Amino acid sequence: MKTNNNKNISLDKFINKALYDKKNGYYMRNNPFGEKGDFITAPNISILFSEIIAIWCIAFWENLGCPKKINIVELGAGNGEMMHQMTKVFKKFEKFLKASKFFIFEKSHFLKKIQKKKITSFNVSWINSLDNLKSGPNIFLANEFFDALPVKQFIKKNNKWFEKKVKVLSKNNFELVNEPTNINKFEKKIGINLKNNQKVIEFSPMAYKYLNTISKKINAFQGGLLIIDYGYFEEEMRNSLQSVRKHKFSNILESFGNSDITYNISFFFARKNLKKTKTKSSGYHYSKKIFNKTWHYSTCRNIV
Numbered sequence: 559m560k561t562n563n564n565k566n567i568s569l570d571k572f573i574n575k576a577l578y579d580k581k582n583g584y585y586m587r588n589n590p591f592g593e594k595g596d597f598i599t600a601p602n603i604s605i606l607f608s609e610i611i612a613i614w615c616i617a618f619w620e621n622l623g624c625p626k627k628i629n630i631v632e633l634g635a636g637n638g639e640m641m642h643q644m645t646k647v648f649k650k651f652e653k654f655l656k657a658s659k660f661f662i663f664e665k666s667h668f669l670k671k672i673q674k675k676k677i678t679s680f681n682v683s684w685i686n687s688l689d690n691l692k693s694g695p696n697i698f699l700a701n702e703f704f705d706a707l708p709v710k711q712f713i714k715k716n717n718k719w720f721e722k723k724v725k726v727l728s729k730n731n732f733e734l735v736n737e738p739t740n741i742n743k744f745e746k747k748i749g750i751n752l753k754n755n756q757k758v759i760e761f762s763p764m765a766y767k768y769l770n771t772i773s774k775k776i777n778a779f780q781g782g783l784l785i786i787d788y789g790y791f792e793e794e795m796r797n798s799l800q801s802v803r804k805h806k807f808s809n810i811l812e813s814f815g816n817s818d819i820t821y822n823i824s825f826f827f828a829r830k831n832l833k834k835t836k837t838k839s840s841g842y843h844y845s846k847k848i849f850n851k852t853w854h855y856s857t858c859r860n861i862v
Contacts, residue, residue, distance in 0.1 A: 566723040566735055570708035570763060573819050578665060582815045585666045591637045596803050596818055599702055601640035608643030615697055616654050618782055622695055629696045631661045634703040638673030645680040661685050688771050694779020698772050701786045704765045705820045711799060712741060712759040732811040758797050760821055769831050789823030798822035
């Protein structure tokens with residue numbers, strides 16, 4: 559990995575390079591799911607998980623008044639298992655099926671090929687940008703999507719704020735360093751107050767961008783967003799950055815491009831961001847032992 563002028567790079571740029579580099583990115587050339595991979599997600603544990611999500615989509619559509627047209631959009635479909643199982647359920651609900659169009663938003667061409675091989679008996683369209691969705695309503699499904707996005711990290715020491723950055727020592731040798739930063743300038747740029755009562759800040763610019771885009775789609779065309787992810791809803795943020803390889807925790811600086819890097823979602827700030835965009839949220843629900851200890855957060859507009 560190279561940097562310009564030997565400068566330290568921000569943590570989110572390092573993670574983005576490790577996970578999504580077109581040539582060497584972790585998700586761009588690996589199938590990390592299952593026992594032979596690095597981790598297992600709920601759709602690969604039991605088809606019941608996907609069936610529940612499918613029924614939730616149908617119930618959501620009914621609460622919208624059964625519109626004649628609706629888009630079901632999965633964000634980051636992994637190995638395609640969830641959409642594959644959901645379509646089996648949808649085939650049993652003719653009216654819903656007739657009204658629906660199905661989309662997968664996927665960045666990895668490698669995973670896209672796997673998804674297309676699995677989803678062969680159903681009409682699903684793959685999109686490279688959420689801007690491709692020109693109408694609605696839209697139901698967005700984010701199962702372990704946001705925790706896989708690059709994240710920035712800031713820490714407070716002696717009443718001063720520092721941004722966590724990565725120093726490149728050699729090709730595959732890295733070191734975490736803290737650089738002084740103007741947190742007020744950063745907050746002004748994104749339009750959100752993050753630092754109040756915080757000692758650690760984890761913020762994903764990419765997640766923020768996607769949430770804003772999705773909120774605009776929901777506000778313009780109606781619809782909803784279901785987030786299923788690892789996270790917490792306490793106001794105080796925490797250092798949750800972690801790396802996983804072969805079903806074990808690993809050092810985020812080691813095995814560059816060969817391990818998953820993830821963090822826990824702050825649902826408090828996700829909800830705060832949705833309020834900023836005037837998108838109504840219906841709340842969140844915690845499931846401690848079902849499947850893989852996932853958090854469930856849904857947001858909708860014009861739903862009773």
